[in-house]
Amino acid sequence: MLKREISHNYLDLACAELDQAIATLHDLLQVSKPDLEDEPYIAIHLCSELESLLYLFQDQIYRIHIVKNFKDSDEVIYGKRNQLKKALFNLLKNAFEAIPNEGTITIEHYRKGEFIYVIIGDTGVGVPAEKLHLLGTPFFTTKDEGTGMGLTQVYSTIYQHGGTINVKSAEGIGTTFTIRFPTEIIENIGVIDLELQYVHGHSFKEFFMMNLDRFNELFALEAKSVMHLIEDSKYKINAPEIFDKIARLLVEDRQHELIILAKEIGKTAAKNDVPLMIKLELSQAFRKLYWNFLRYYYKNVELDMEGFFEIGIKTNSILDLYIFHYFSSYLEYKDELLRSHRETIDDLSVPIIPLSTSMAVLPIVGVLDTYRAKRVQERTLSQISSLKIQKIIIDLSGVAFMDTAVVGHLFRIVEGIGLLGCKAIVTGIRPEIANTMIELGIPFTDKVETKTSLQQALDEYY
Template sequence: MTDKDEQIRSVEVLERLSSIGQIAAGVAHEIRNPLTTVKGFLQMLRDEHDFKYWDVVFSELDQALVTIQSLLAVSKPSLQSESPTDFSLCVELENVLSLFQQETYRIQFEKKWNDKSTRIRGKRNQIKQALFNLVKNACEAIEATGVIQLEHHRTGDTVILSITDSGVGMSEESLSRLGTPFFTTKAEGTGMGLAQVYSVLHENHASVQVESQPGQGTTFTIQFPVSPIYRDQDGGTLRMSNVQLMQSDDIREFFRINQAKFSELLEEQAATTFQIVSQSKFVTKQDLLEHAYQITELVLDGLTQDIVEFAQERGAAWAKSDIPIISKMEWFYALRKVIWLFLERFYSDKDIDAASVFGIADRTAEALDNFIVHFNVSFTKHREEGVKTQKAMIEALSVPVIPLLDEIGVLPIVGTLDNERLHMIEGRLLEQLETSGMRQVFIDLSGAFIAEDVDMSILDRILLGAAYLGCDTTLTGMTARVARMLLDAGDGFRTRLHVEPTLQQALQKALHAR
């Protein structure tokens, strides 16, 4: 099969899967409304009639509604109202990979970025979610340790991204059904993740090819069209040679009269940052432009110390925002590029010697380098202080035993539960039990995510310590995964472990016992 035939087949597969998703979503839409109505009436009945299987009924209903919502997302991906922008796949992939830091102990990520400046046009957050799902699937396909290779390059007007894992691989039959709603090779999968990936790629005019063999891993090769404004240009870097600027004999006046073009070029070169900032509550697009003007004026005036102080102030302010530092870096390097363009245009018709040119270049480079160095130092310092403050607050609030009745309390555990947090709970819970005199505490795990390497013997110590203080403990919100972890931990729990399916049921029993 030729490359052209393969591309045609890939497009046909995406269109077919998209059609299947739309049909399935249409059916899902018709089912969701009556199911929601049924759930509402059942909730009314539950208030009036006691029935021991209500929890099972509502659990199954909720699962059905979640599945239906996933089907709807296949034909109508989230962030549907998002506007297309020009952005770099390399930048988004780096952001995605930063979310898999916990996997680096068993998986080696090998990256090969070529043509990094090339940009595609699409719904950035949609595509980022699709990339996240593909990397997640690659991680899950590797059962123990392995390698994930990511390669990015440009061929003509196409950006090609490949993601290769050394996992279990797939058969020809599985490949032919890949991306179809409800088809999955995972024991506990729903088949919705890849269906949504295919839908997003189709919507953003991308094609995908998959190669796999059992036991030899899988390769996803995705082709995106290069953004129209970056086509016919070397390496995908936007040429600014045709930019028209008004001339002036005074350099400050030159920058001032061309300020609108300055802003336009800066937004063009740092499009991803401006898109992220548009969704932030702390920084605005106008802030970025004003900061750029201030830096430019300081550079032109040669006020290095003022640049250092401004960088320190900006680093502290940026550390308090919700925007990653990589976005600030994109903005800064775009600013550097635009300033150099303006300087080149201003001095292009001036009669100056080589020594003067190098002097201007040195002073400008030194000023801009000073800004970025001191910005990074200030950002890192204040971000670390913020993290320490947040950690202290979390530690202070991470073991809140909520008193309900005399001698009865609830400890809701929300978020990741690892060994460090278990040790914290052990110390603080026992202290609270000693001072409060509680005789019964319900530890609710329904909102907790138990880390893979958690030491369950620490939980056993907590239960034993509570018993020593005359307090009965009951675990609620138990999942099958946690149950298996407890079984693997041995027999130590069995004499102390009391369990109820839900916190509500546990409290009802406690109230009836009174």
């Protein structure tokens, strides 16, 4: 209330610090009493979890090379999936953040004896030898901004699952975490009791709406690992609110509104660069829980197998329709964005530079393939016509490669320039390009003037 009434820098700072303190206390509570989270032990494929987590770091792949060596990928361990997934996410996040520029992250998975090994190594800045023993200690961090609770959660989770963790690091070389899990853990493995209310005679819609709060509660628990990843990342989406809307529309059979919602959310997700993997995991958790609600309701209602399958097919069809329109909207926006970016790049890659009212230079740099040659043709002829250019210098000294088809295309562009009454001067032809022209039998010198370099052409004509 105070913040709404008064806008003050110190108040904003105090609120931010309070939020940080609450988050830190929450992390500390999770570490000190992990059993407070009512999560069942299930079979977990660590390779699958690692693959899905790597999708969340797609924006880093351009600078970091990922080396994966997954063996015995069908092996499973039994544990709390959300906690383990958050621990692996924290390790991967630390590995990416430890590499300031370019580098490599290596991930290994294999079975040896009665243990599963997961190794995550990076070529980052490393940790000083005298501080290695402090890793995993609450509030110890080597980062400028951090609480040190990420690795604390990692160590706590690994130990809780009967595992061990070993770390090796050297400054300027990198850090490697080796985690060992037992293949069997003696625990009670089961499902969470839904604890739903049921009134005889109620329709499924009435039953579901009566238990909607419980559904949202269970969904938050089922999708906790993804929720944590969203909270710890830049993706600002309100997943509980979105799936609450989906549940209401689905149970009320409002398919058209569900499609509109899917398109809207898909476009918003694309704008915010939310990975499709997050949506898939959330949708999977939603579908699983919704089916459990169907099963709970219809085991109390006299319904034969055929009737139950009809309901199941209809439910899956509606959910698949939602996912289809979500993906279509998401990909449509991304394709439109890519087209826009490519058009901008195309314009920048054909920079016609006017030197005077009648003369211009076209420097071509990089690889000249068939697609780009066509763009050079379209833009060059258009600019010559609109700017009334009488002489144009085409500089090829920066062209790394041209195949035979492109060399022939370039010749036709020069002919087109001549048809517009403009004289073309080509400079910087490399020996390998000249050799290709000779093999193709192109009488280039009869059609256009050539110069050794751009400077020579400018000295003569400008």
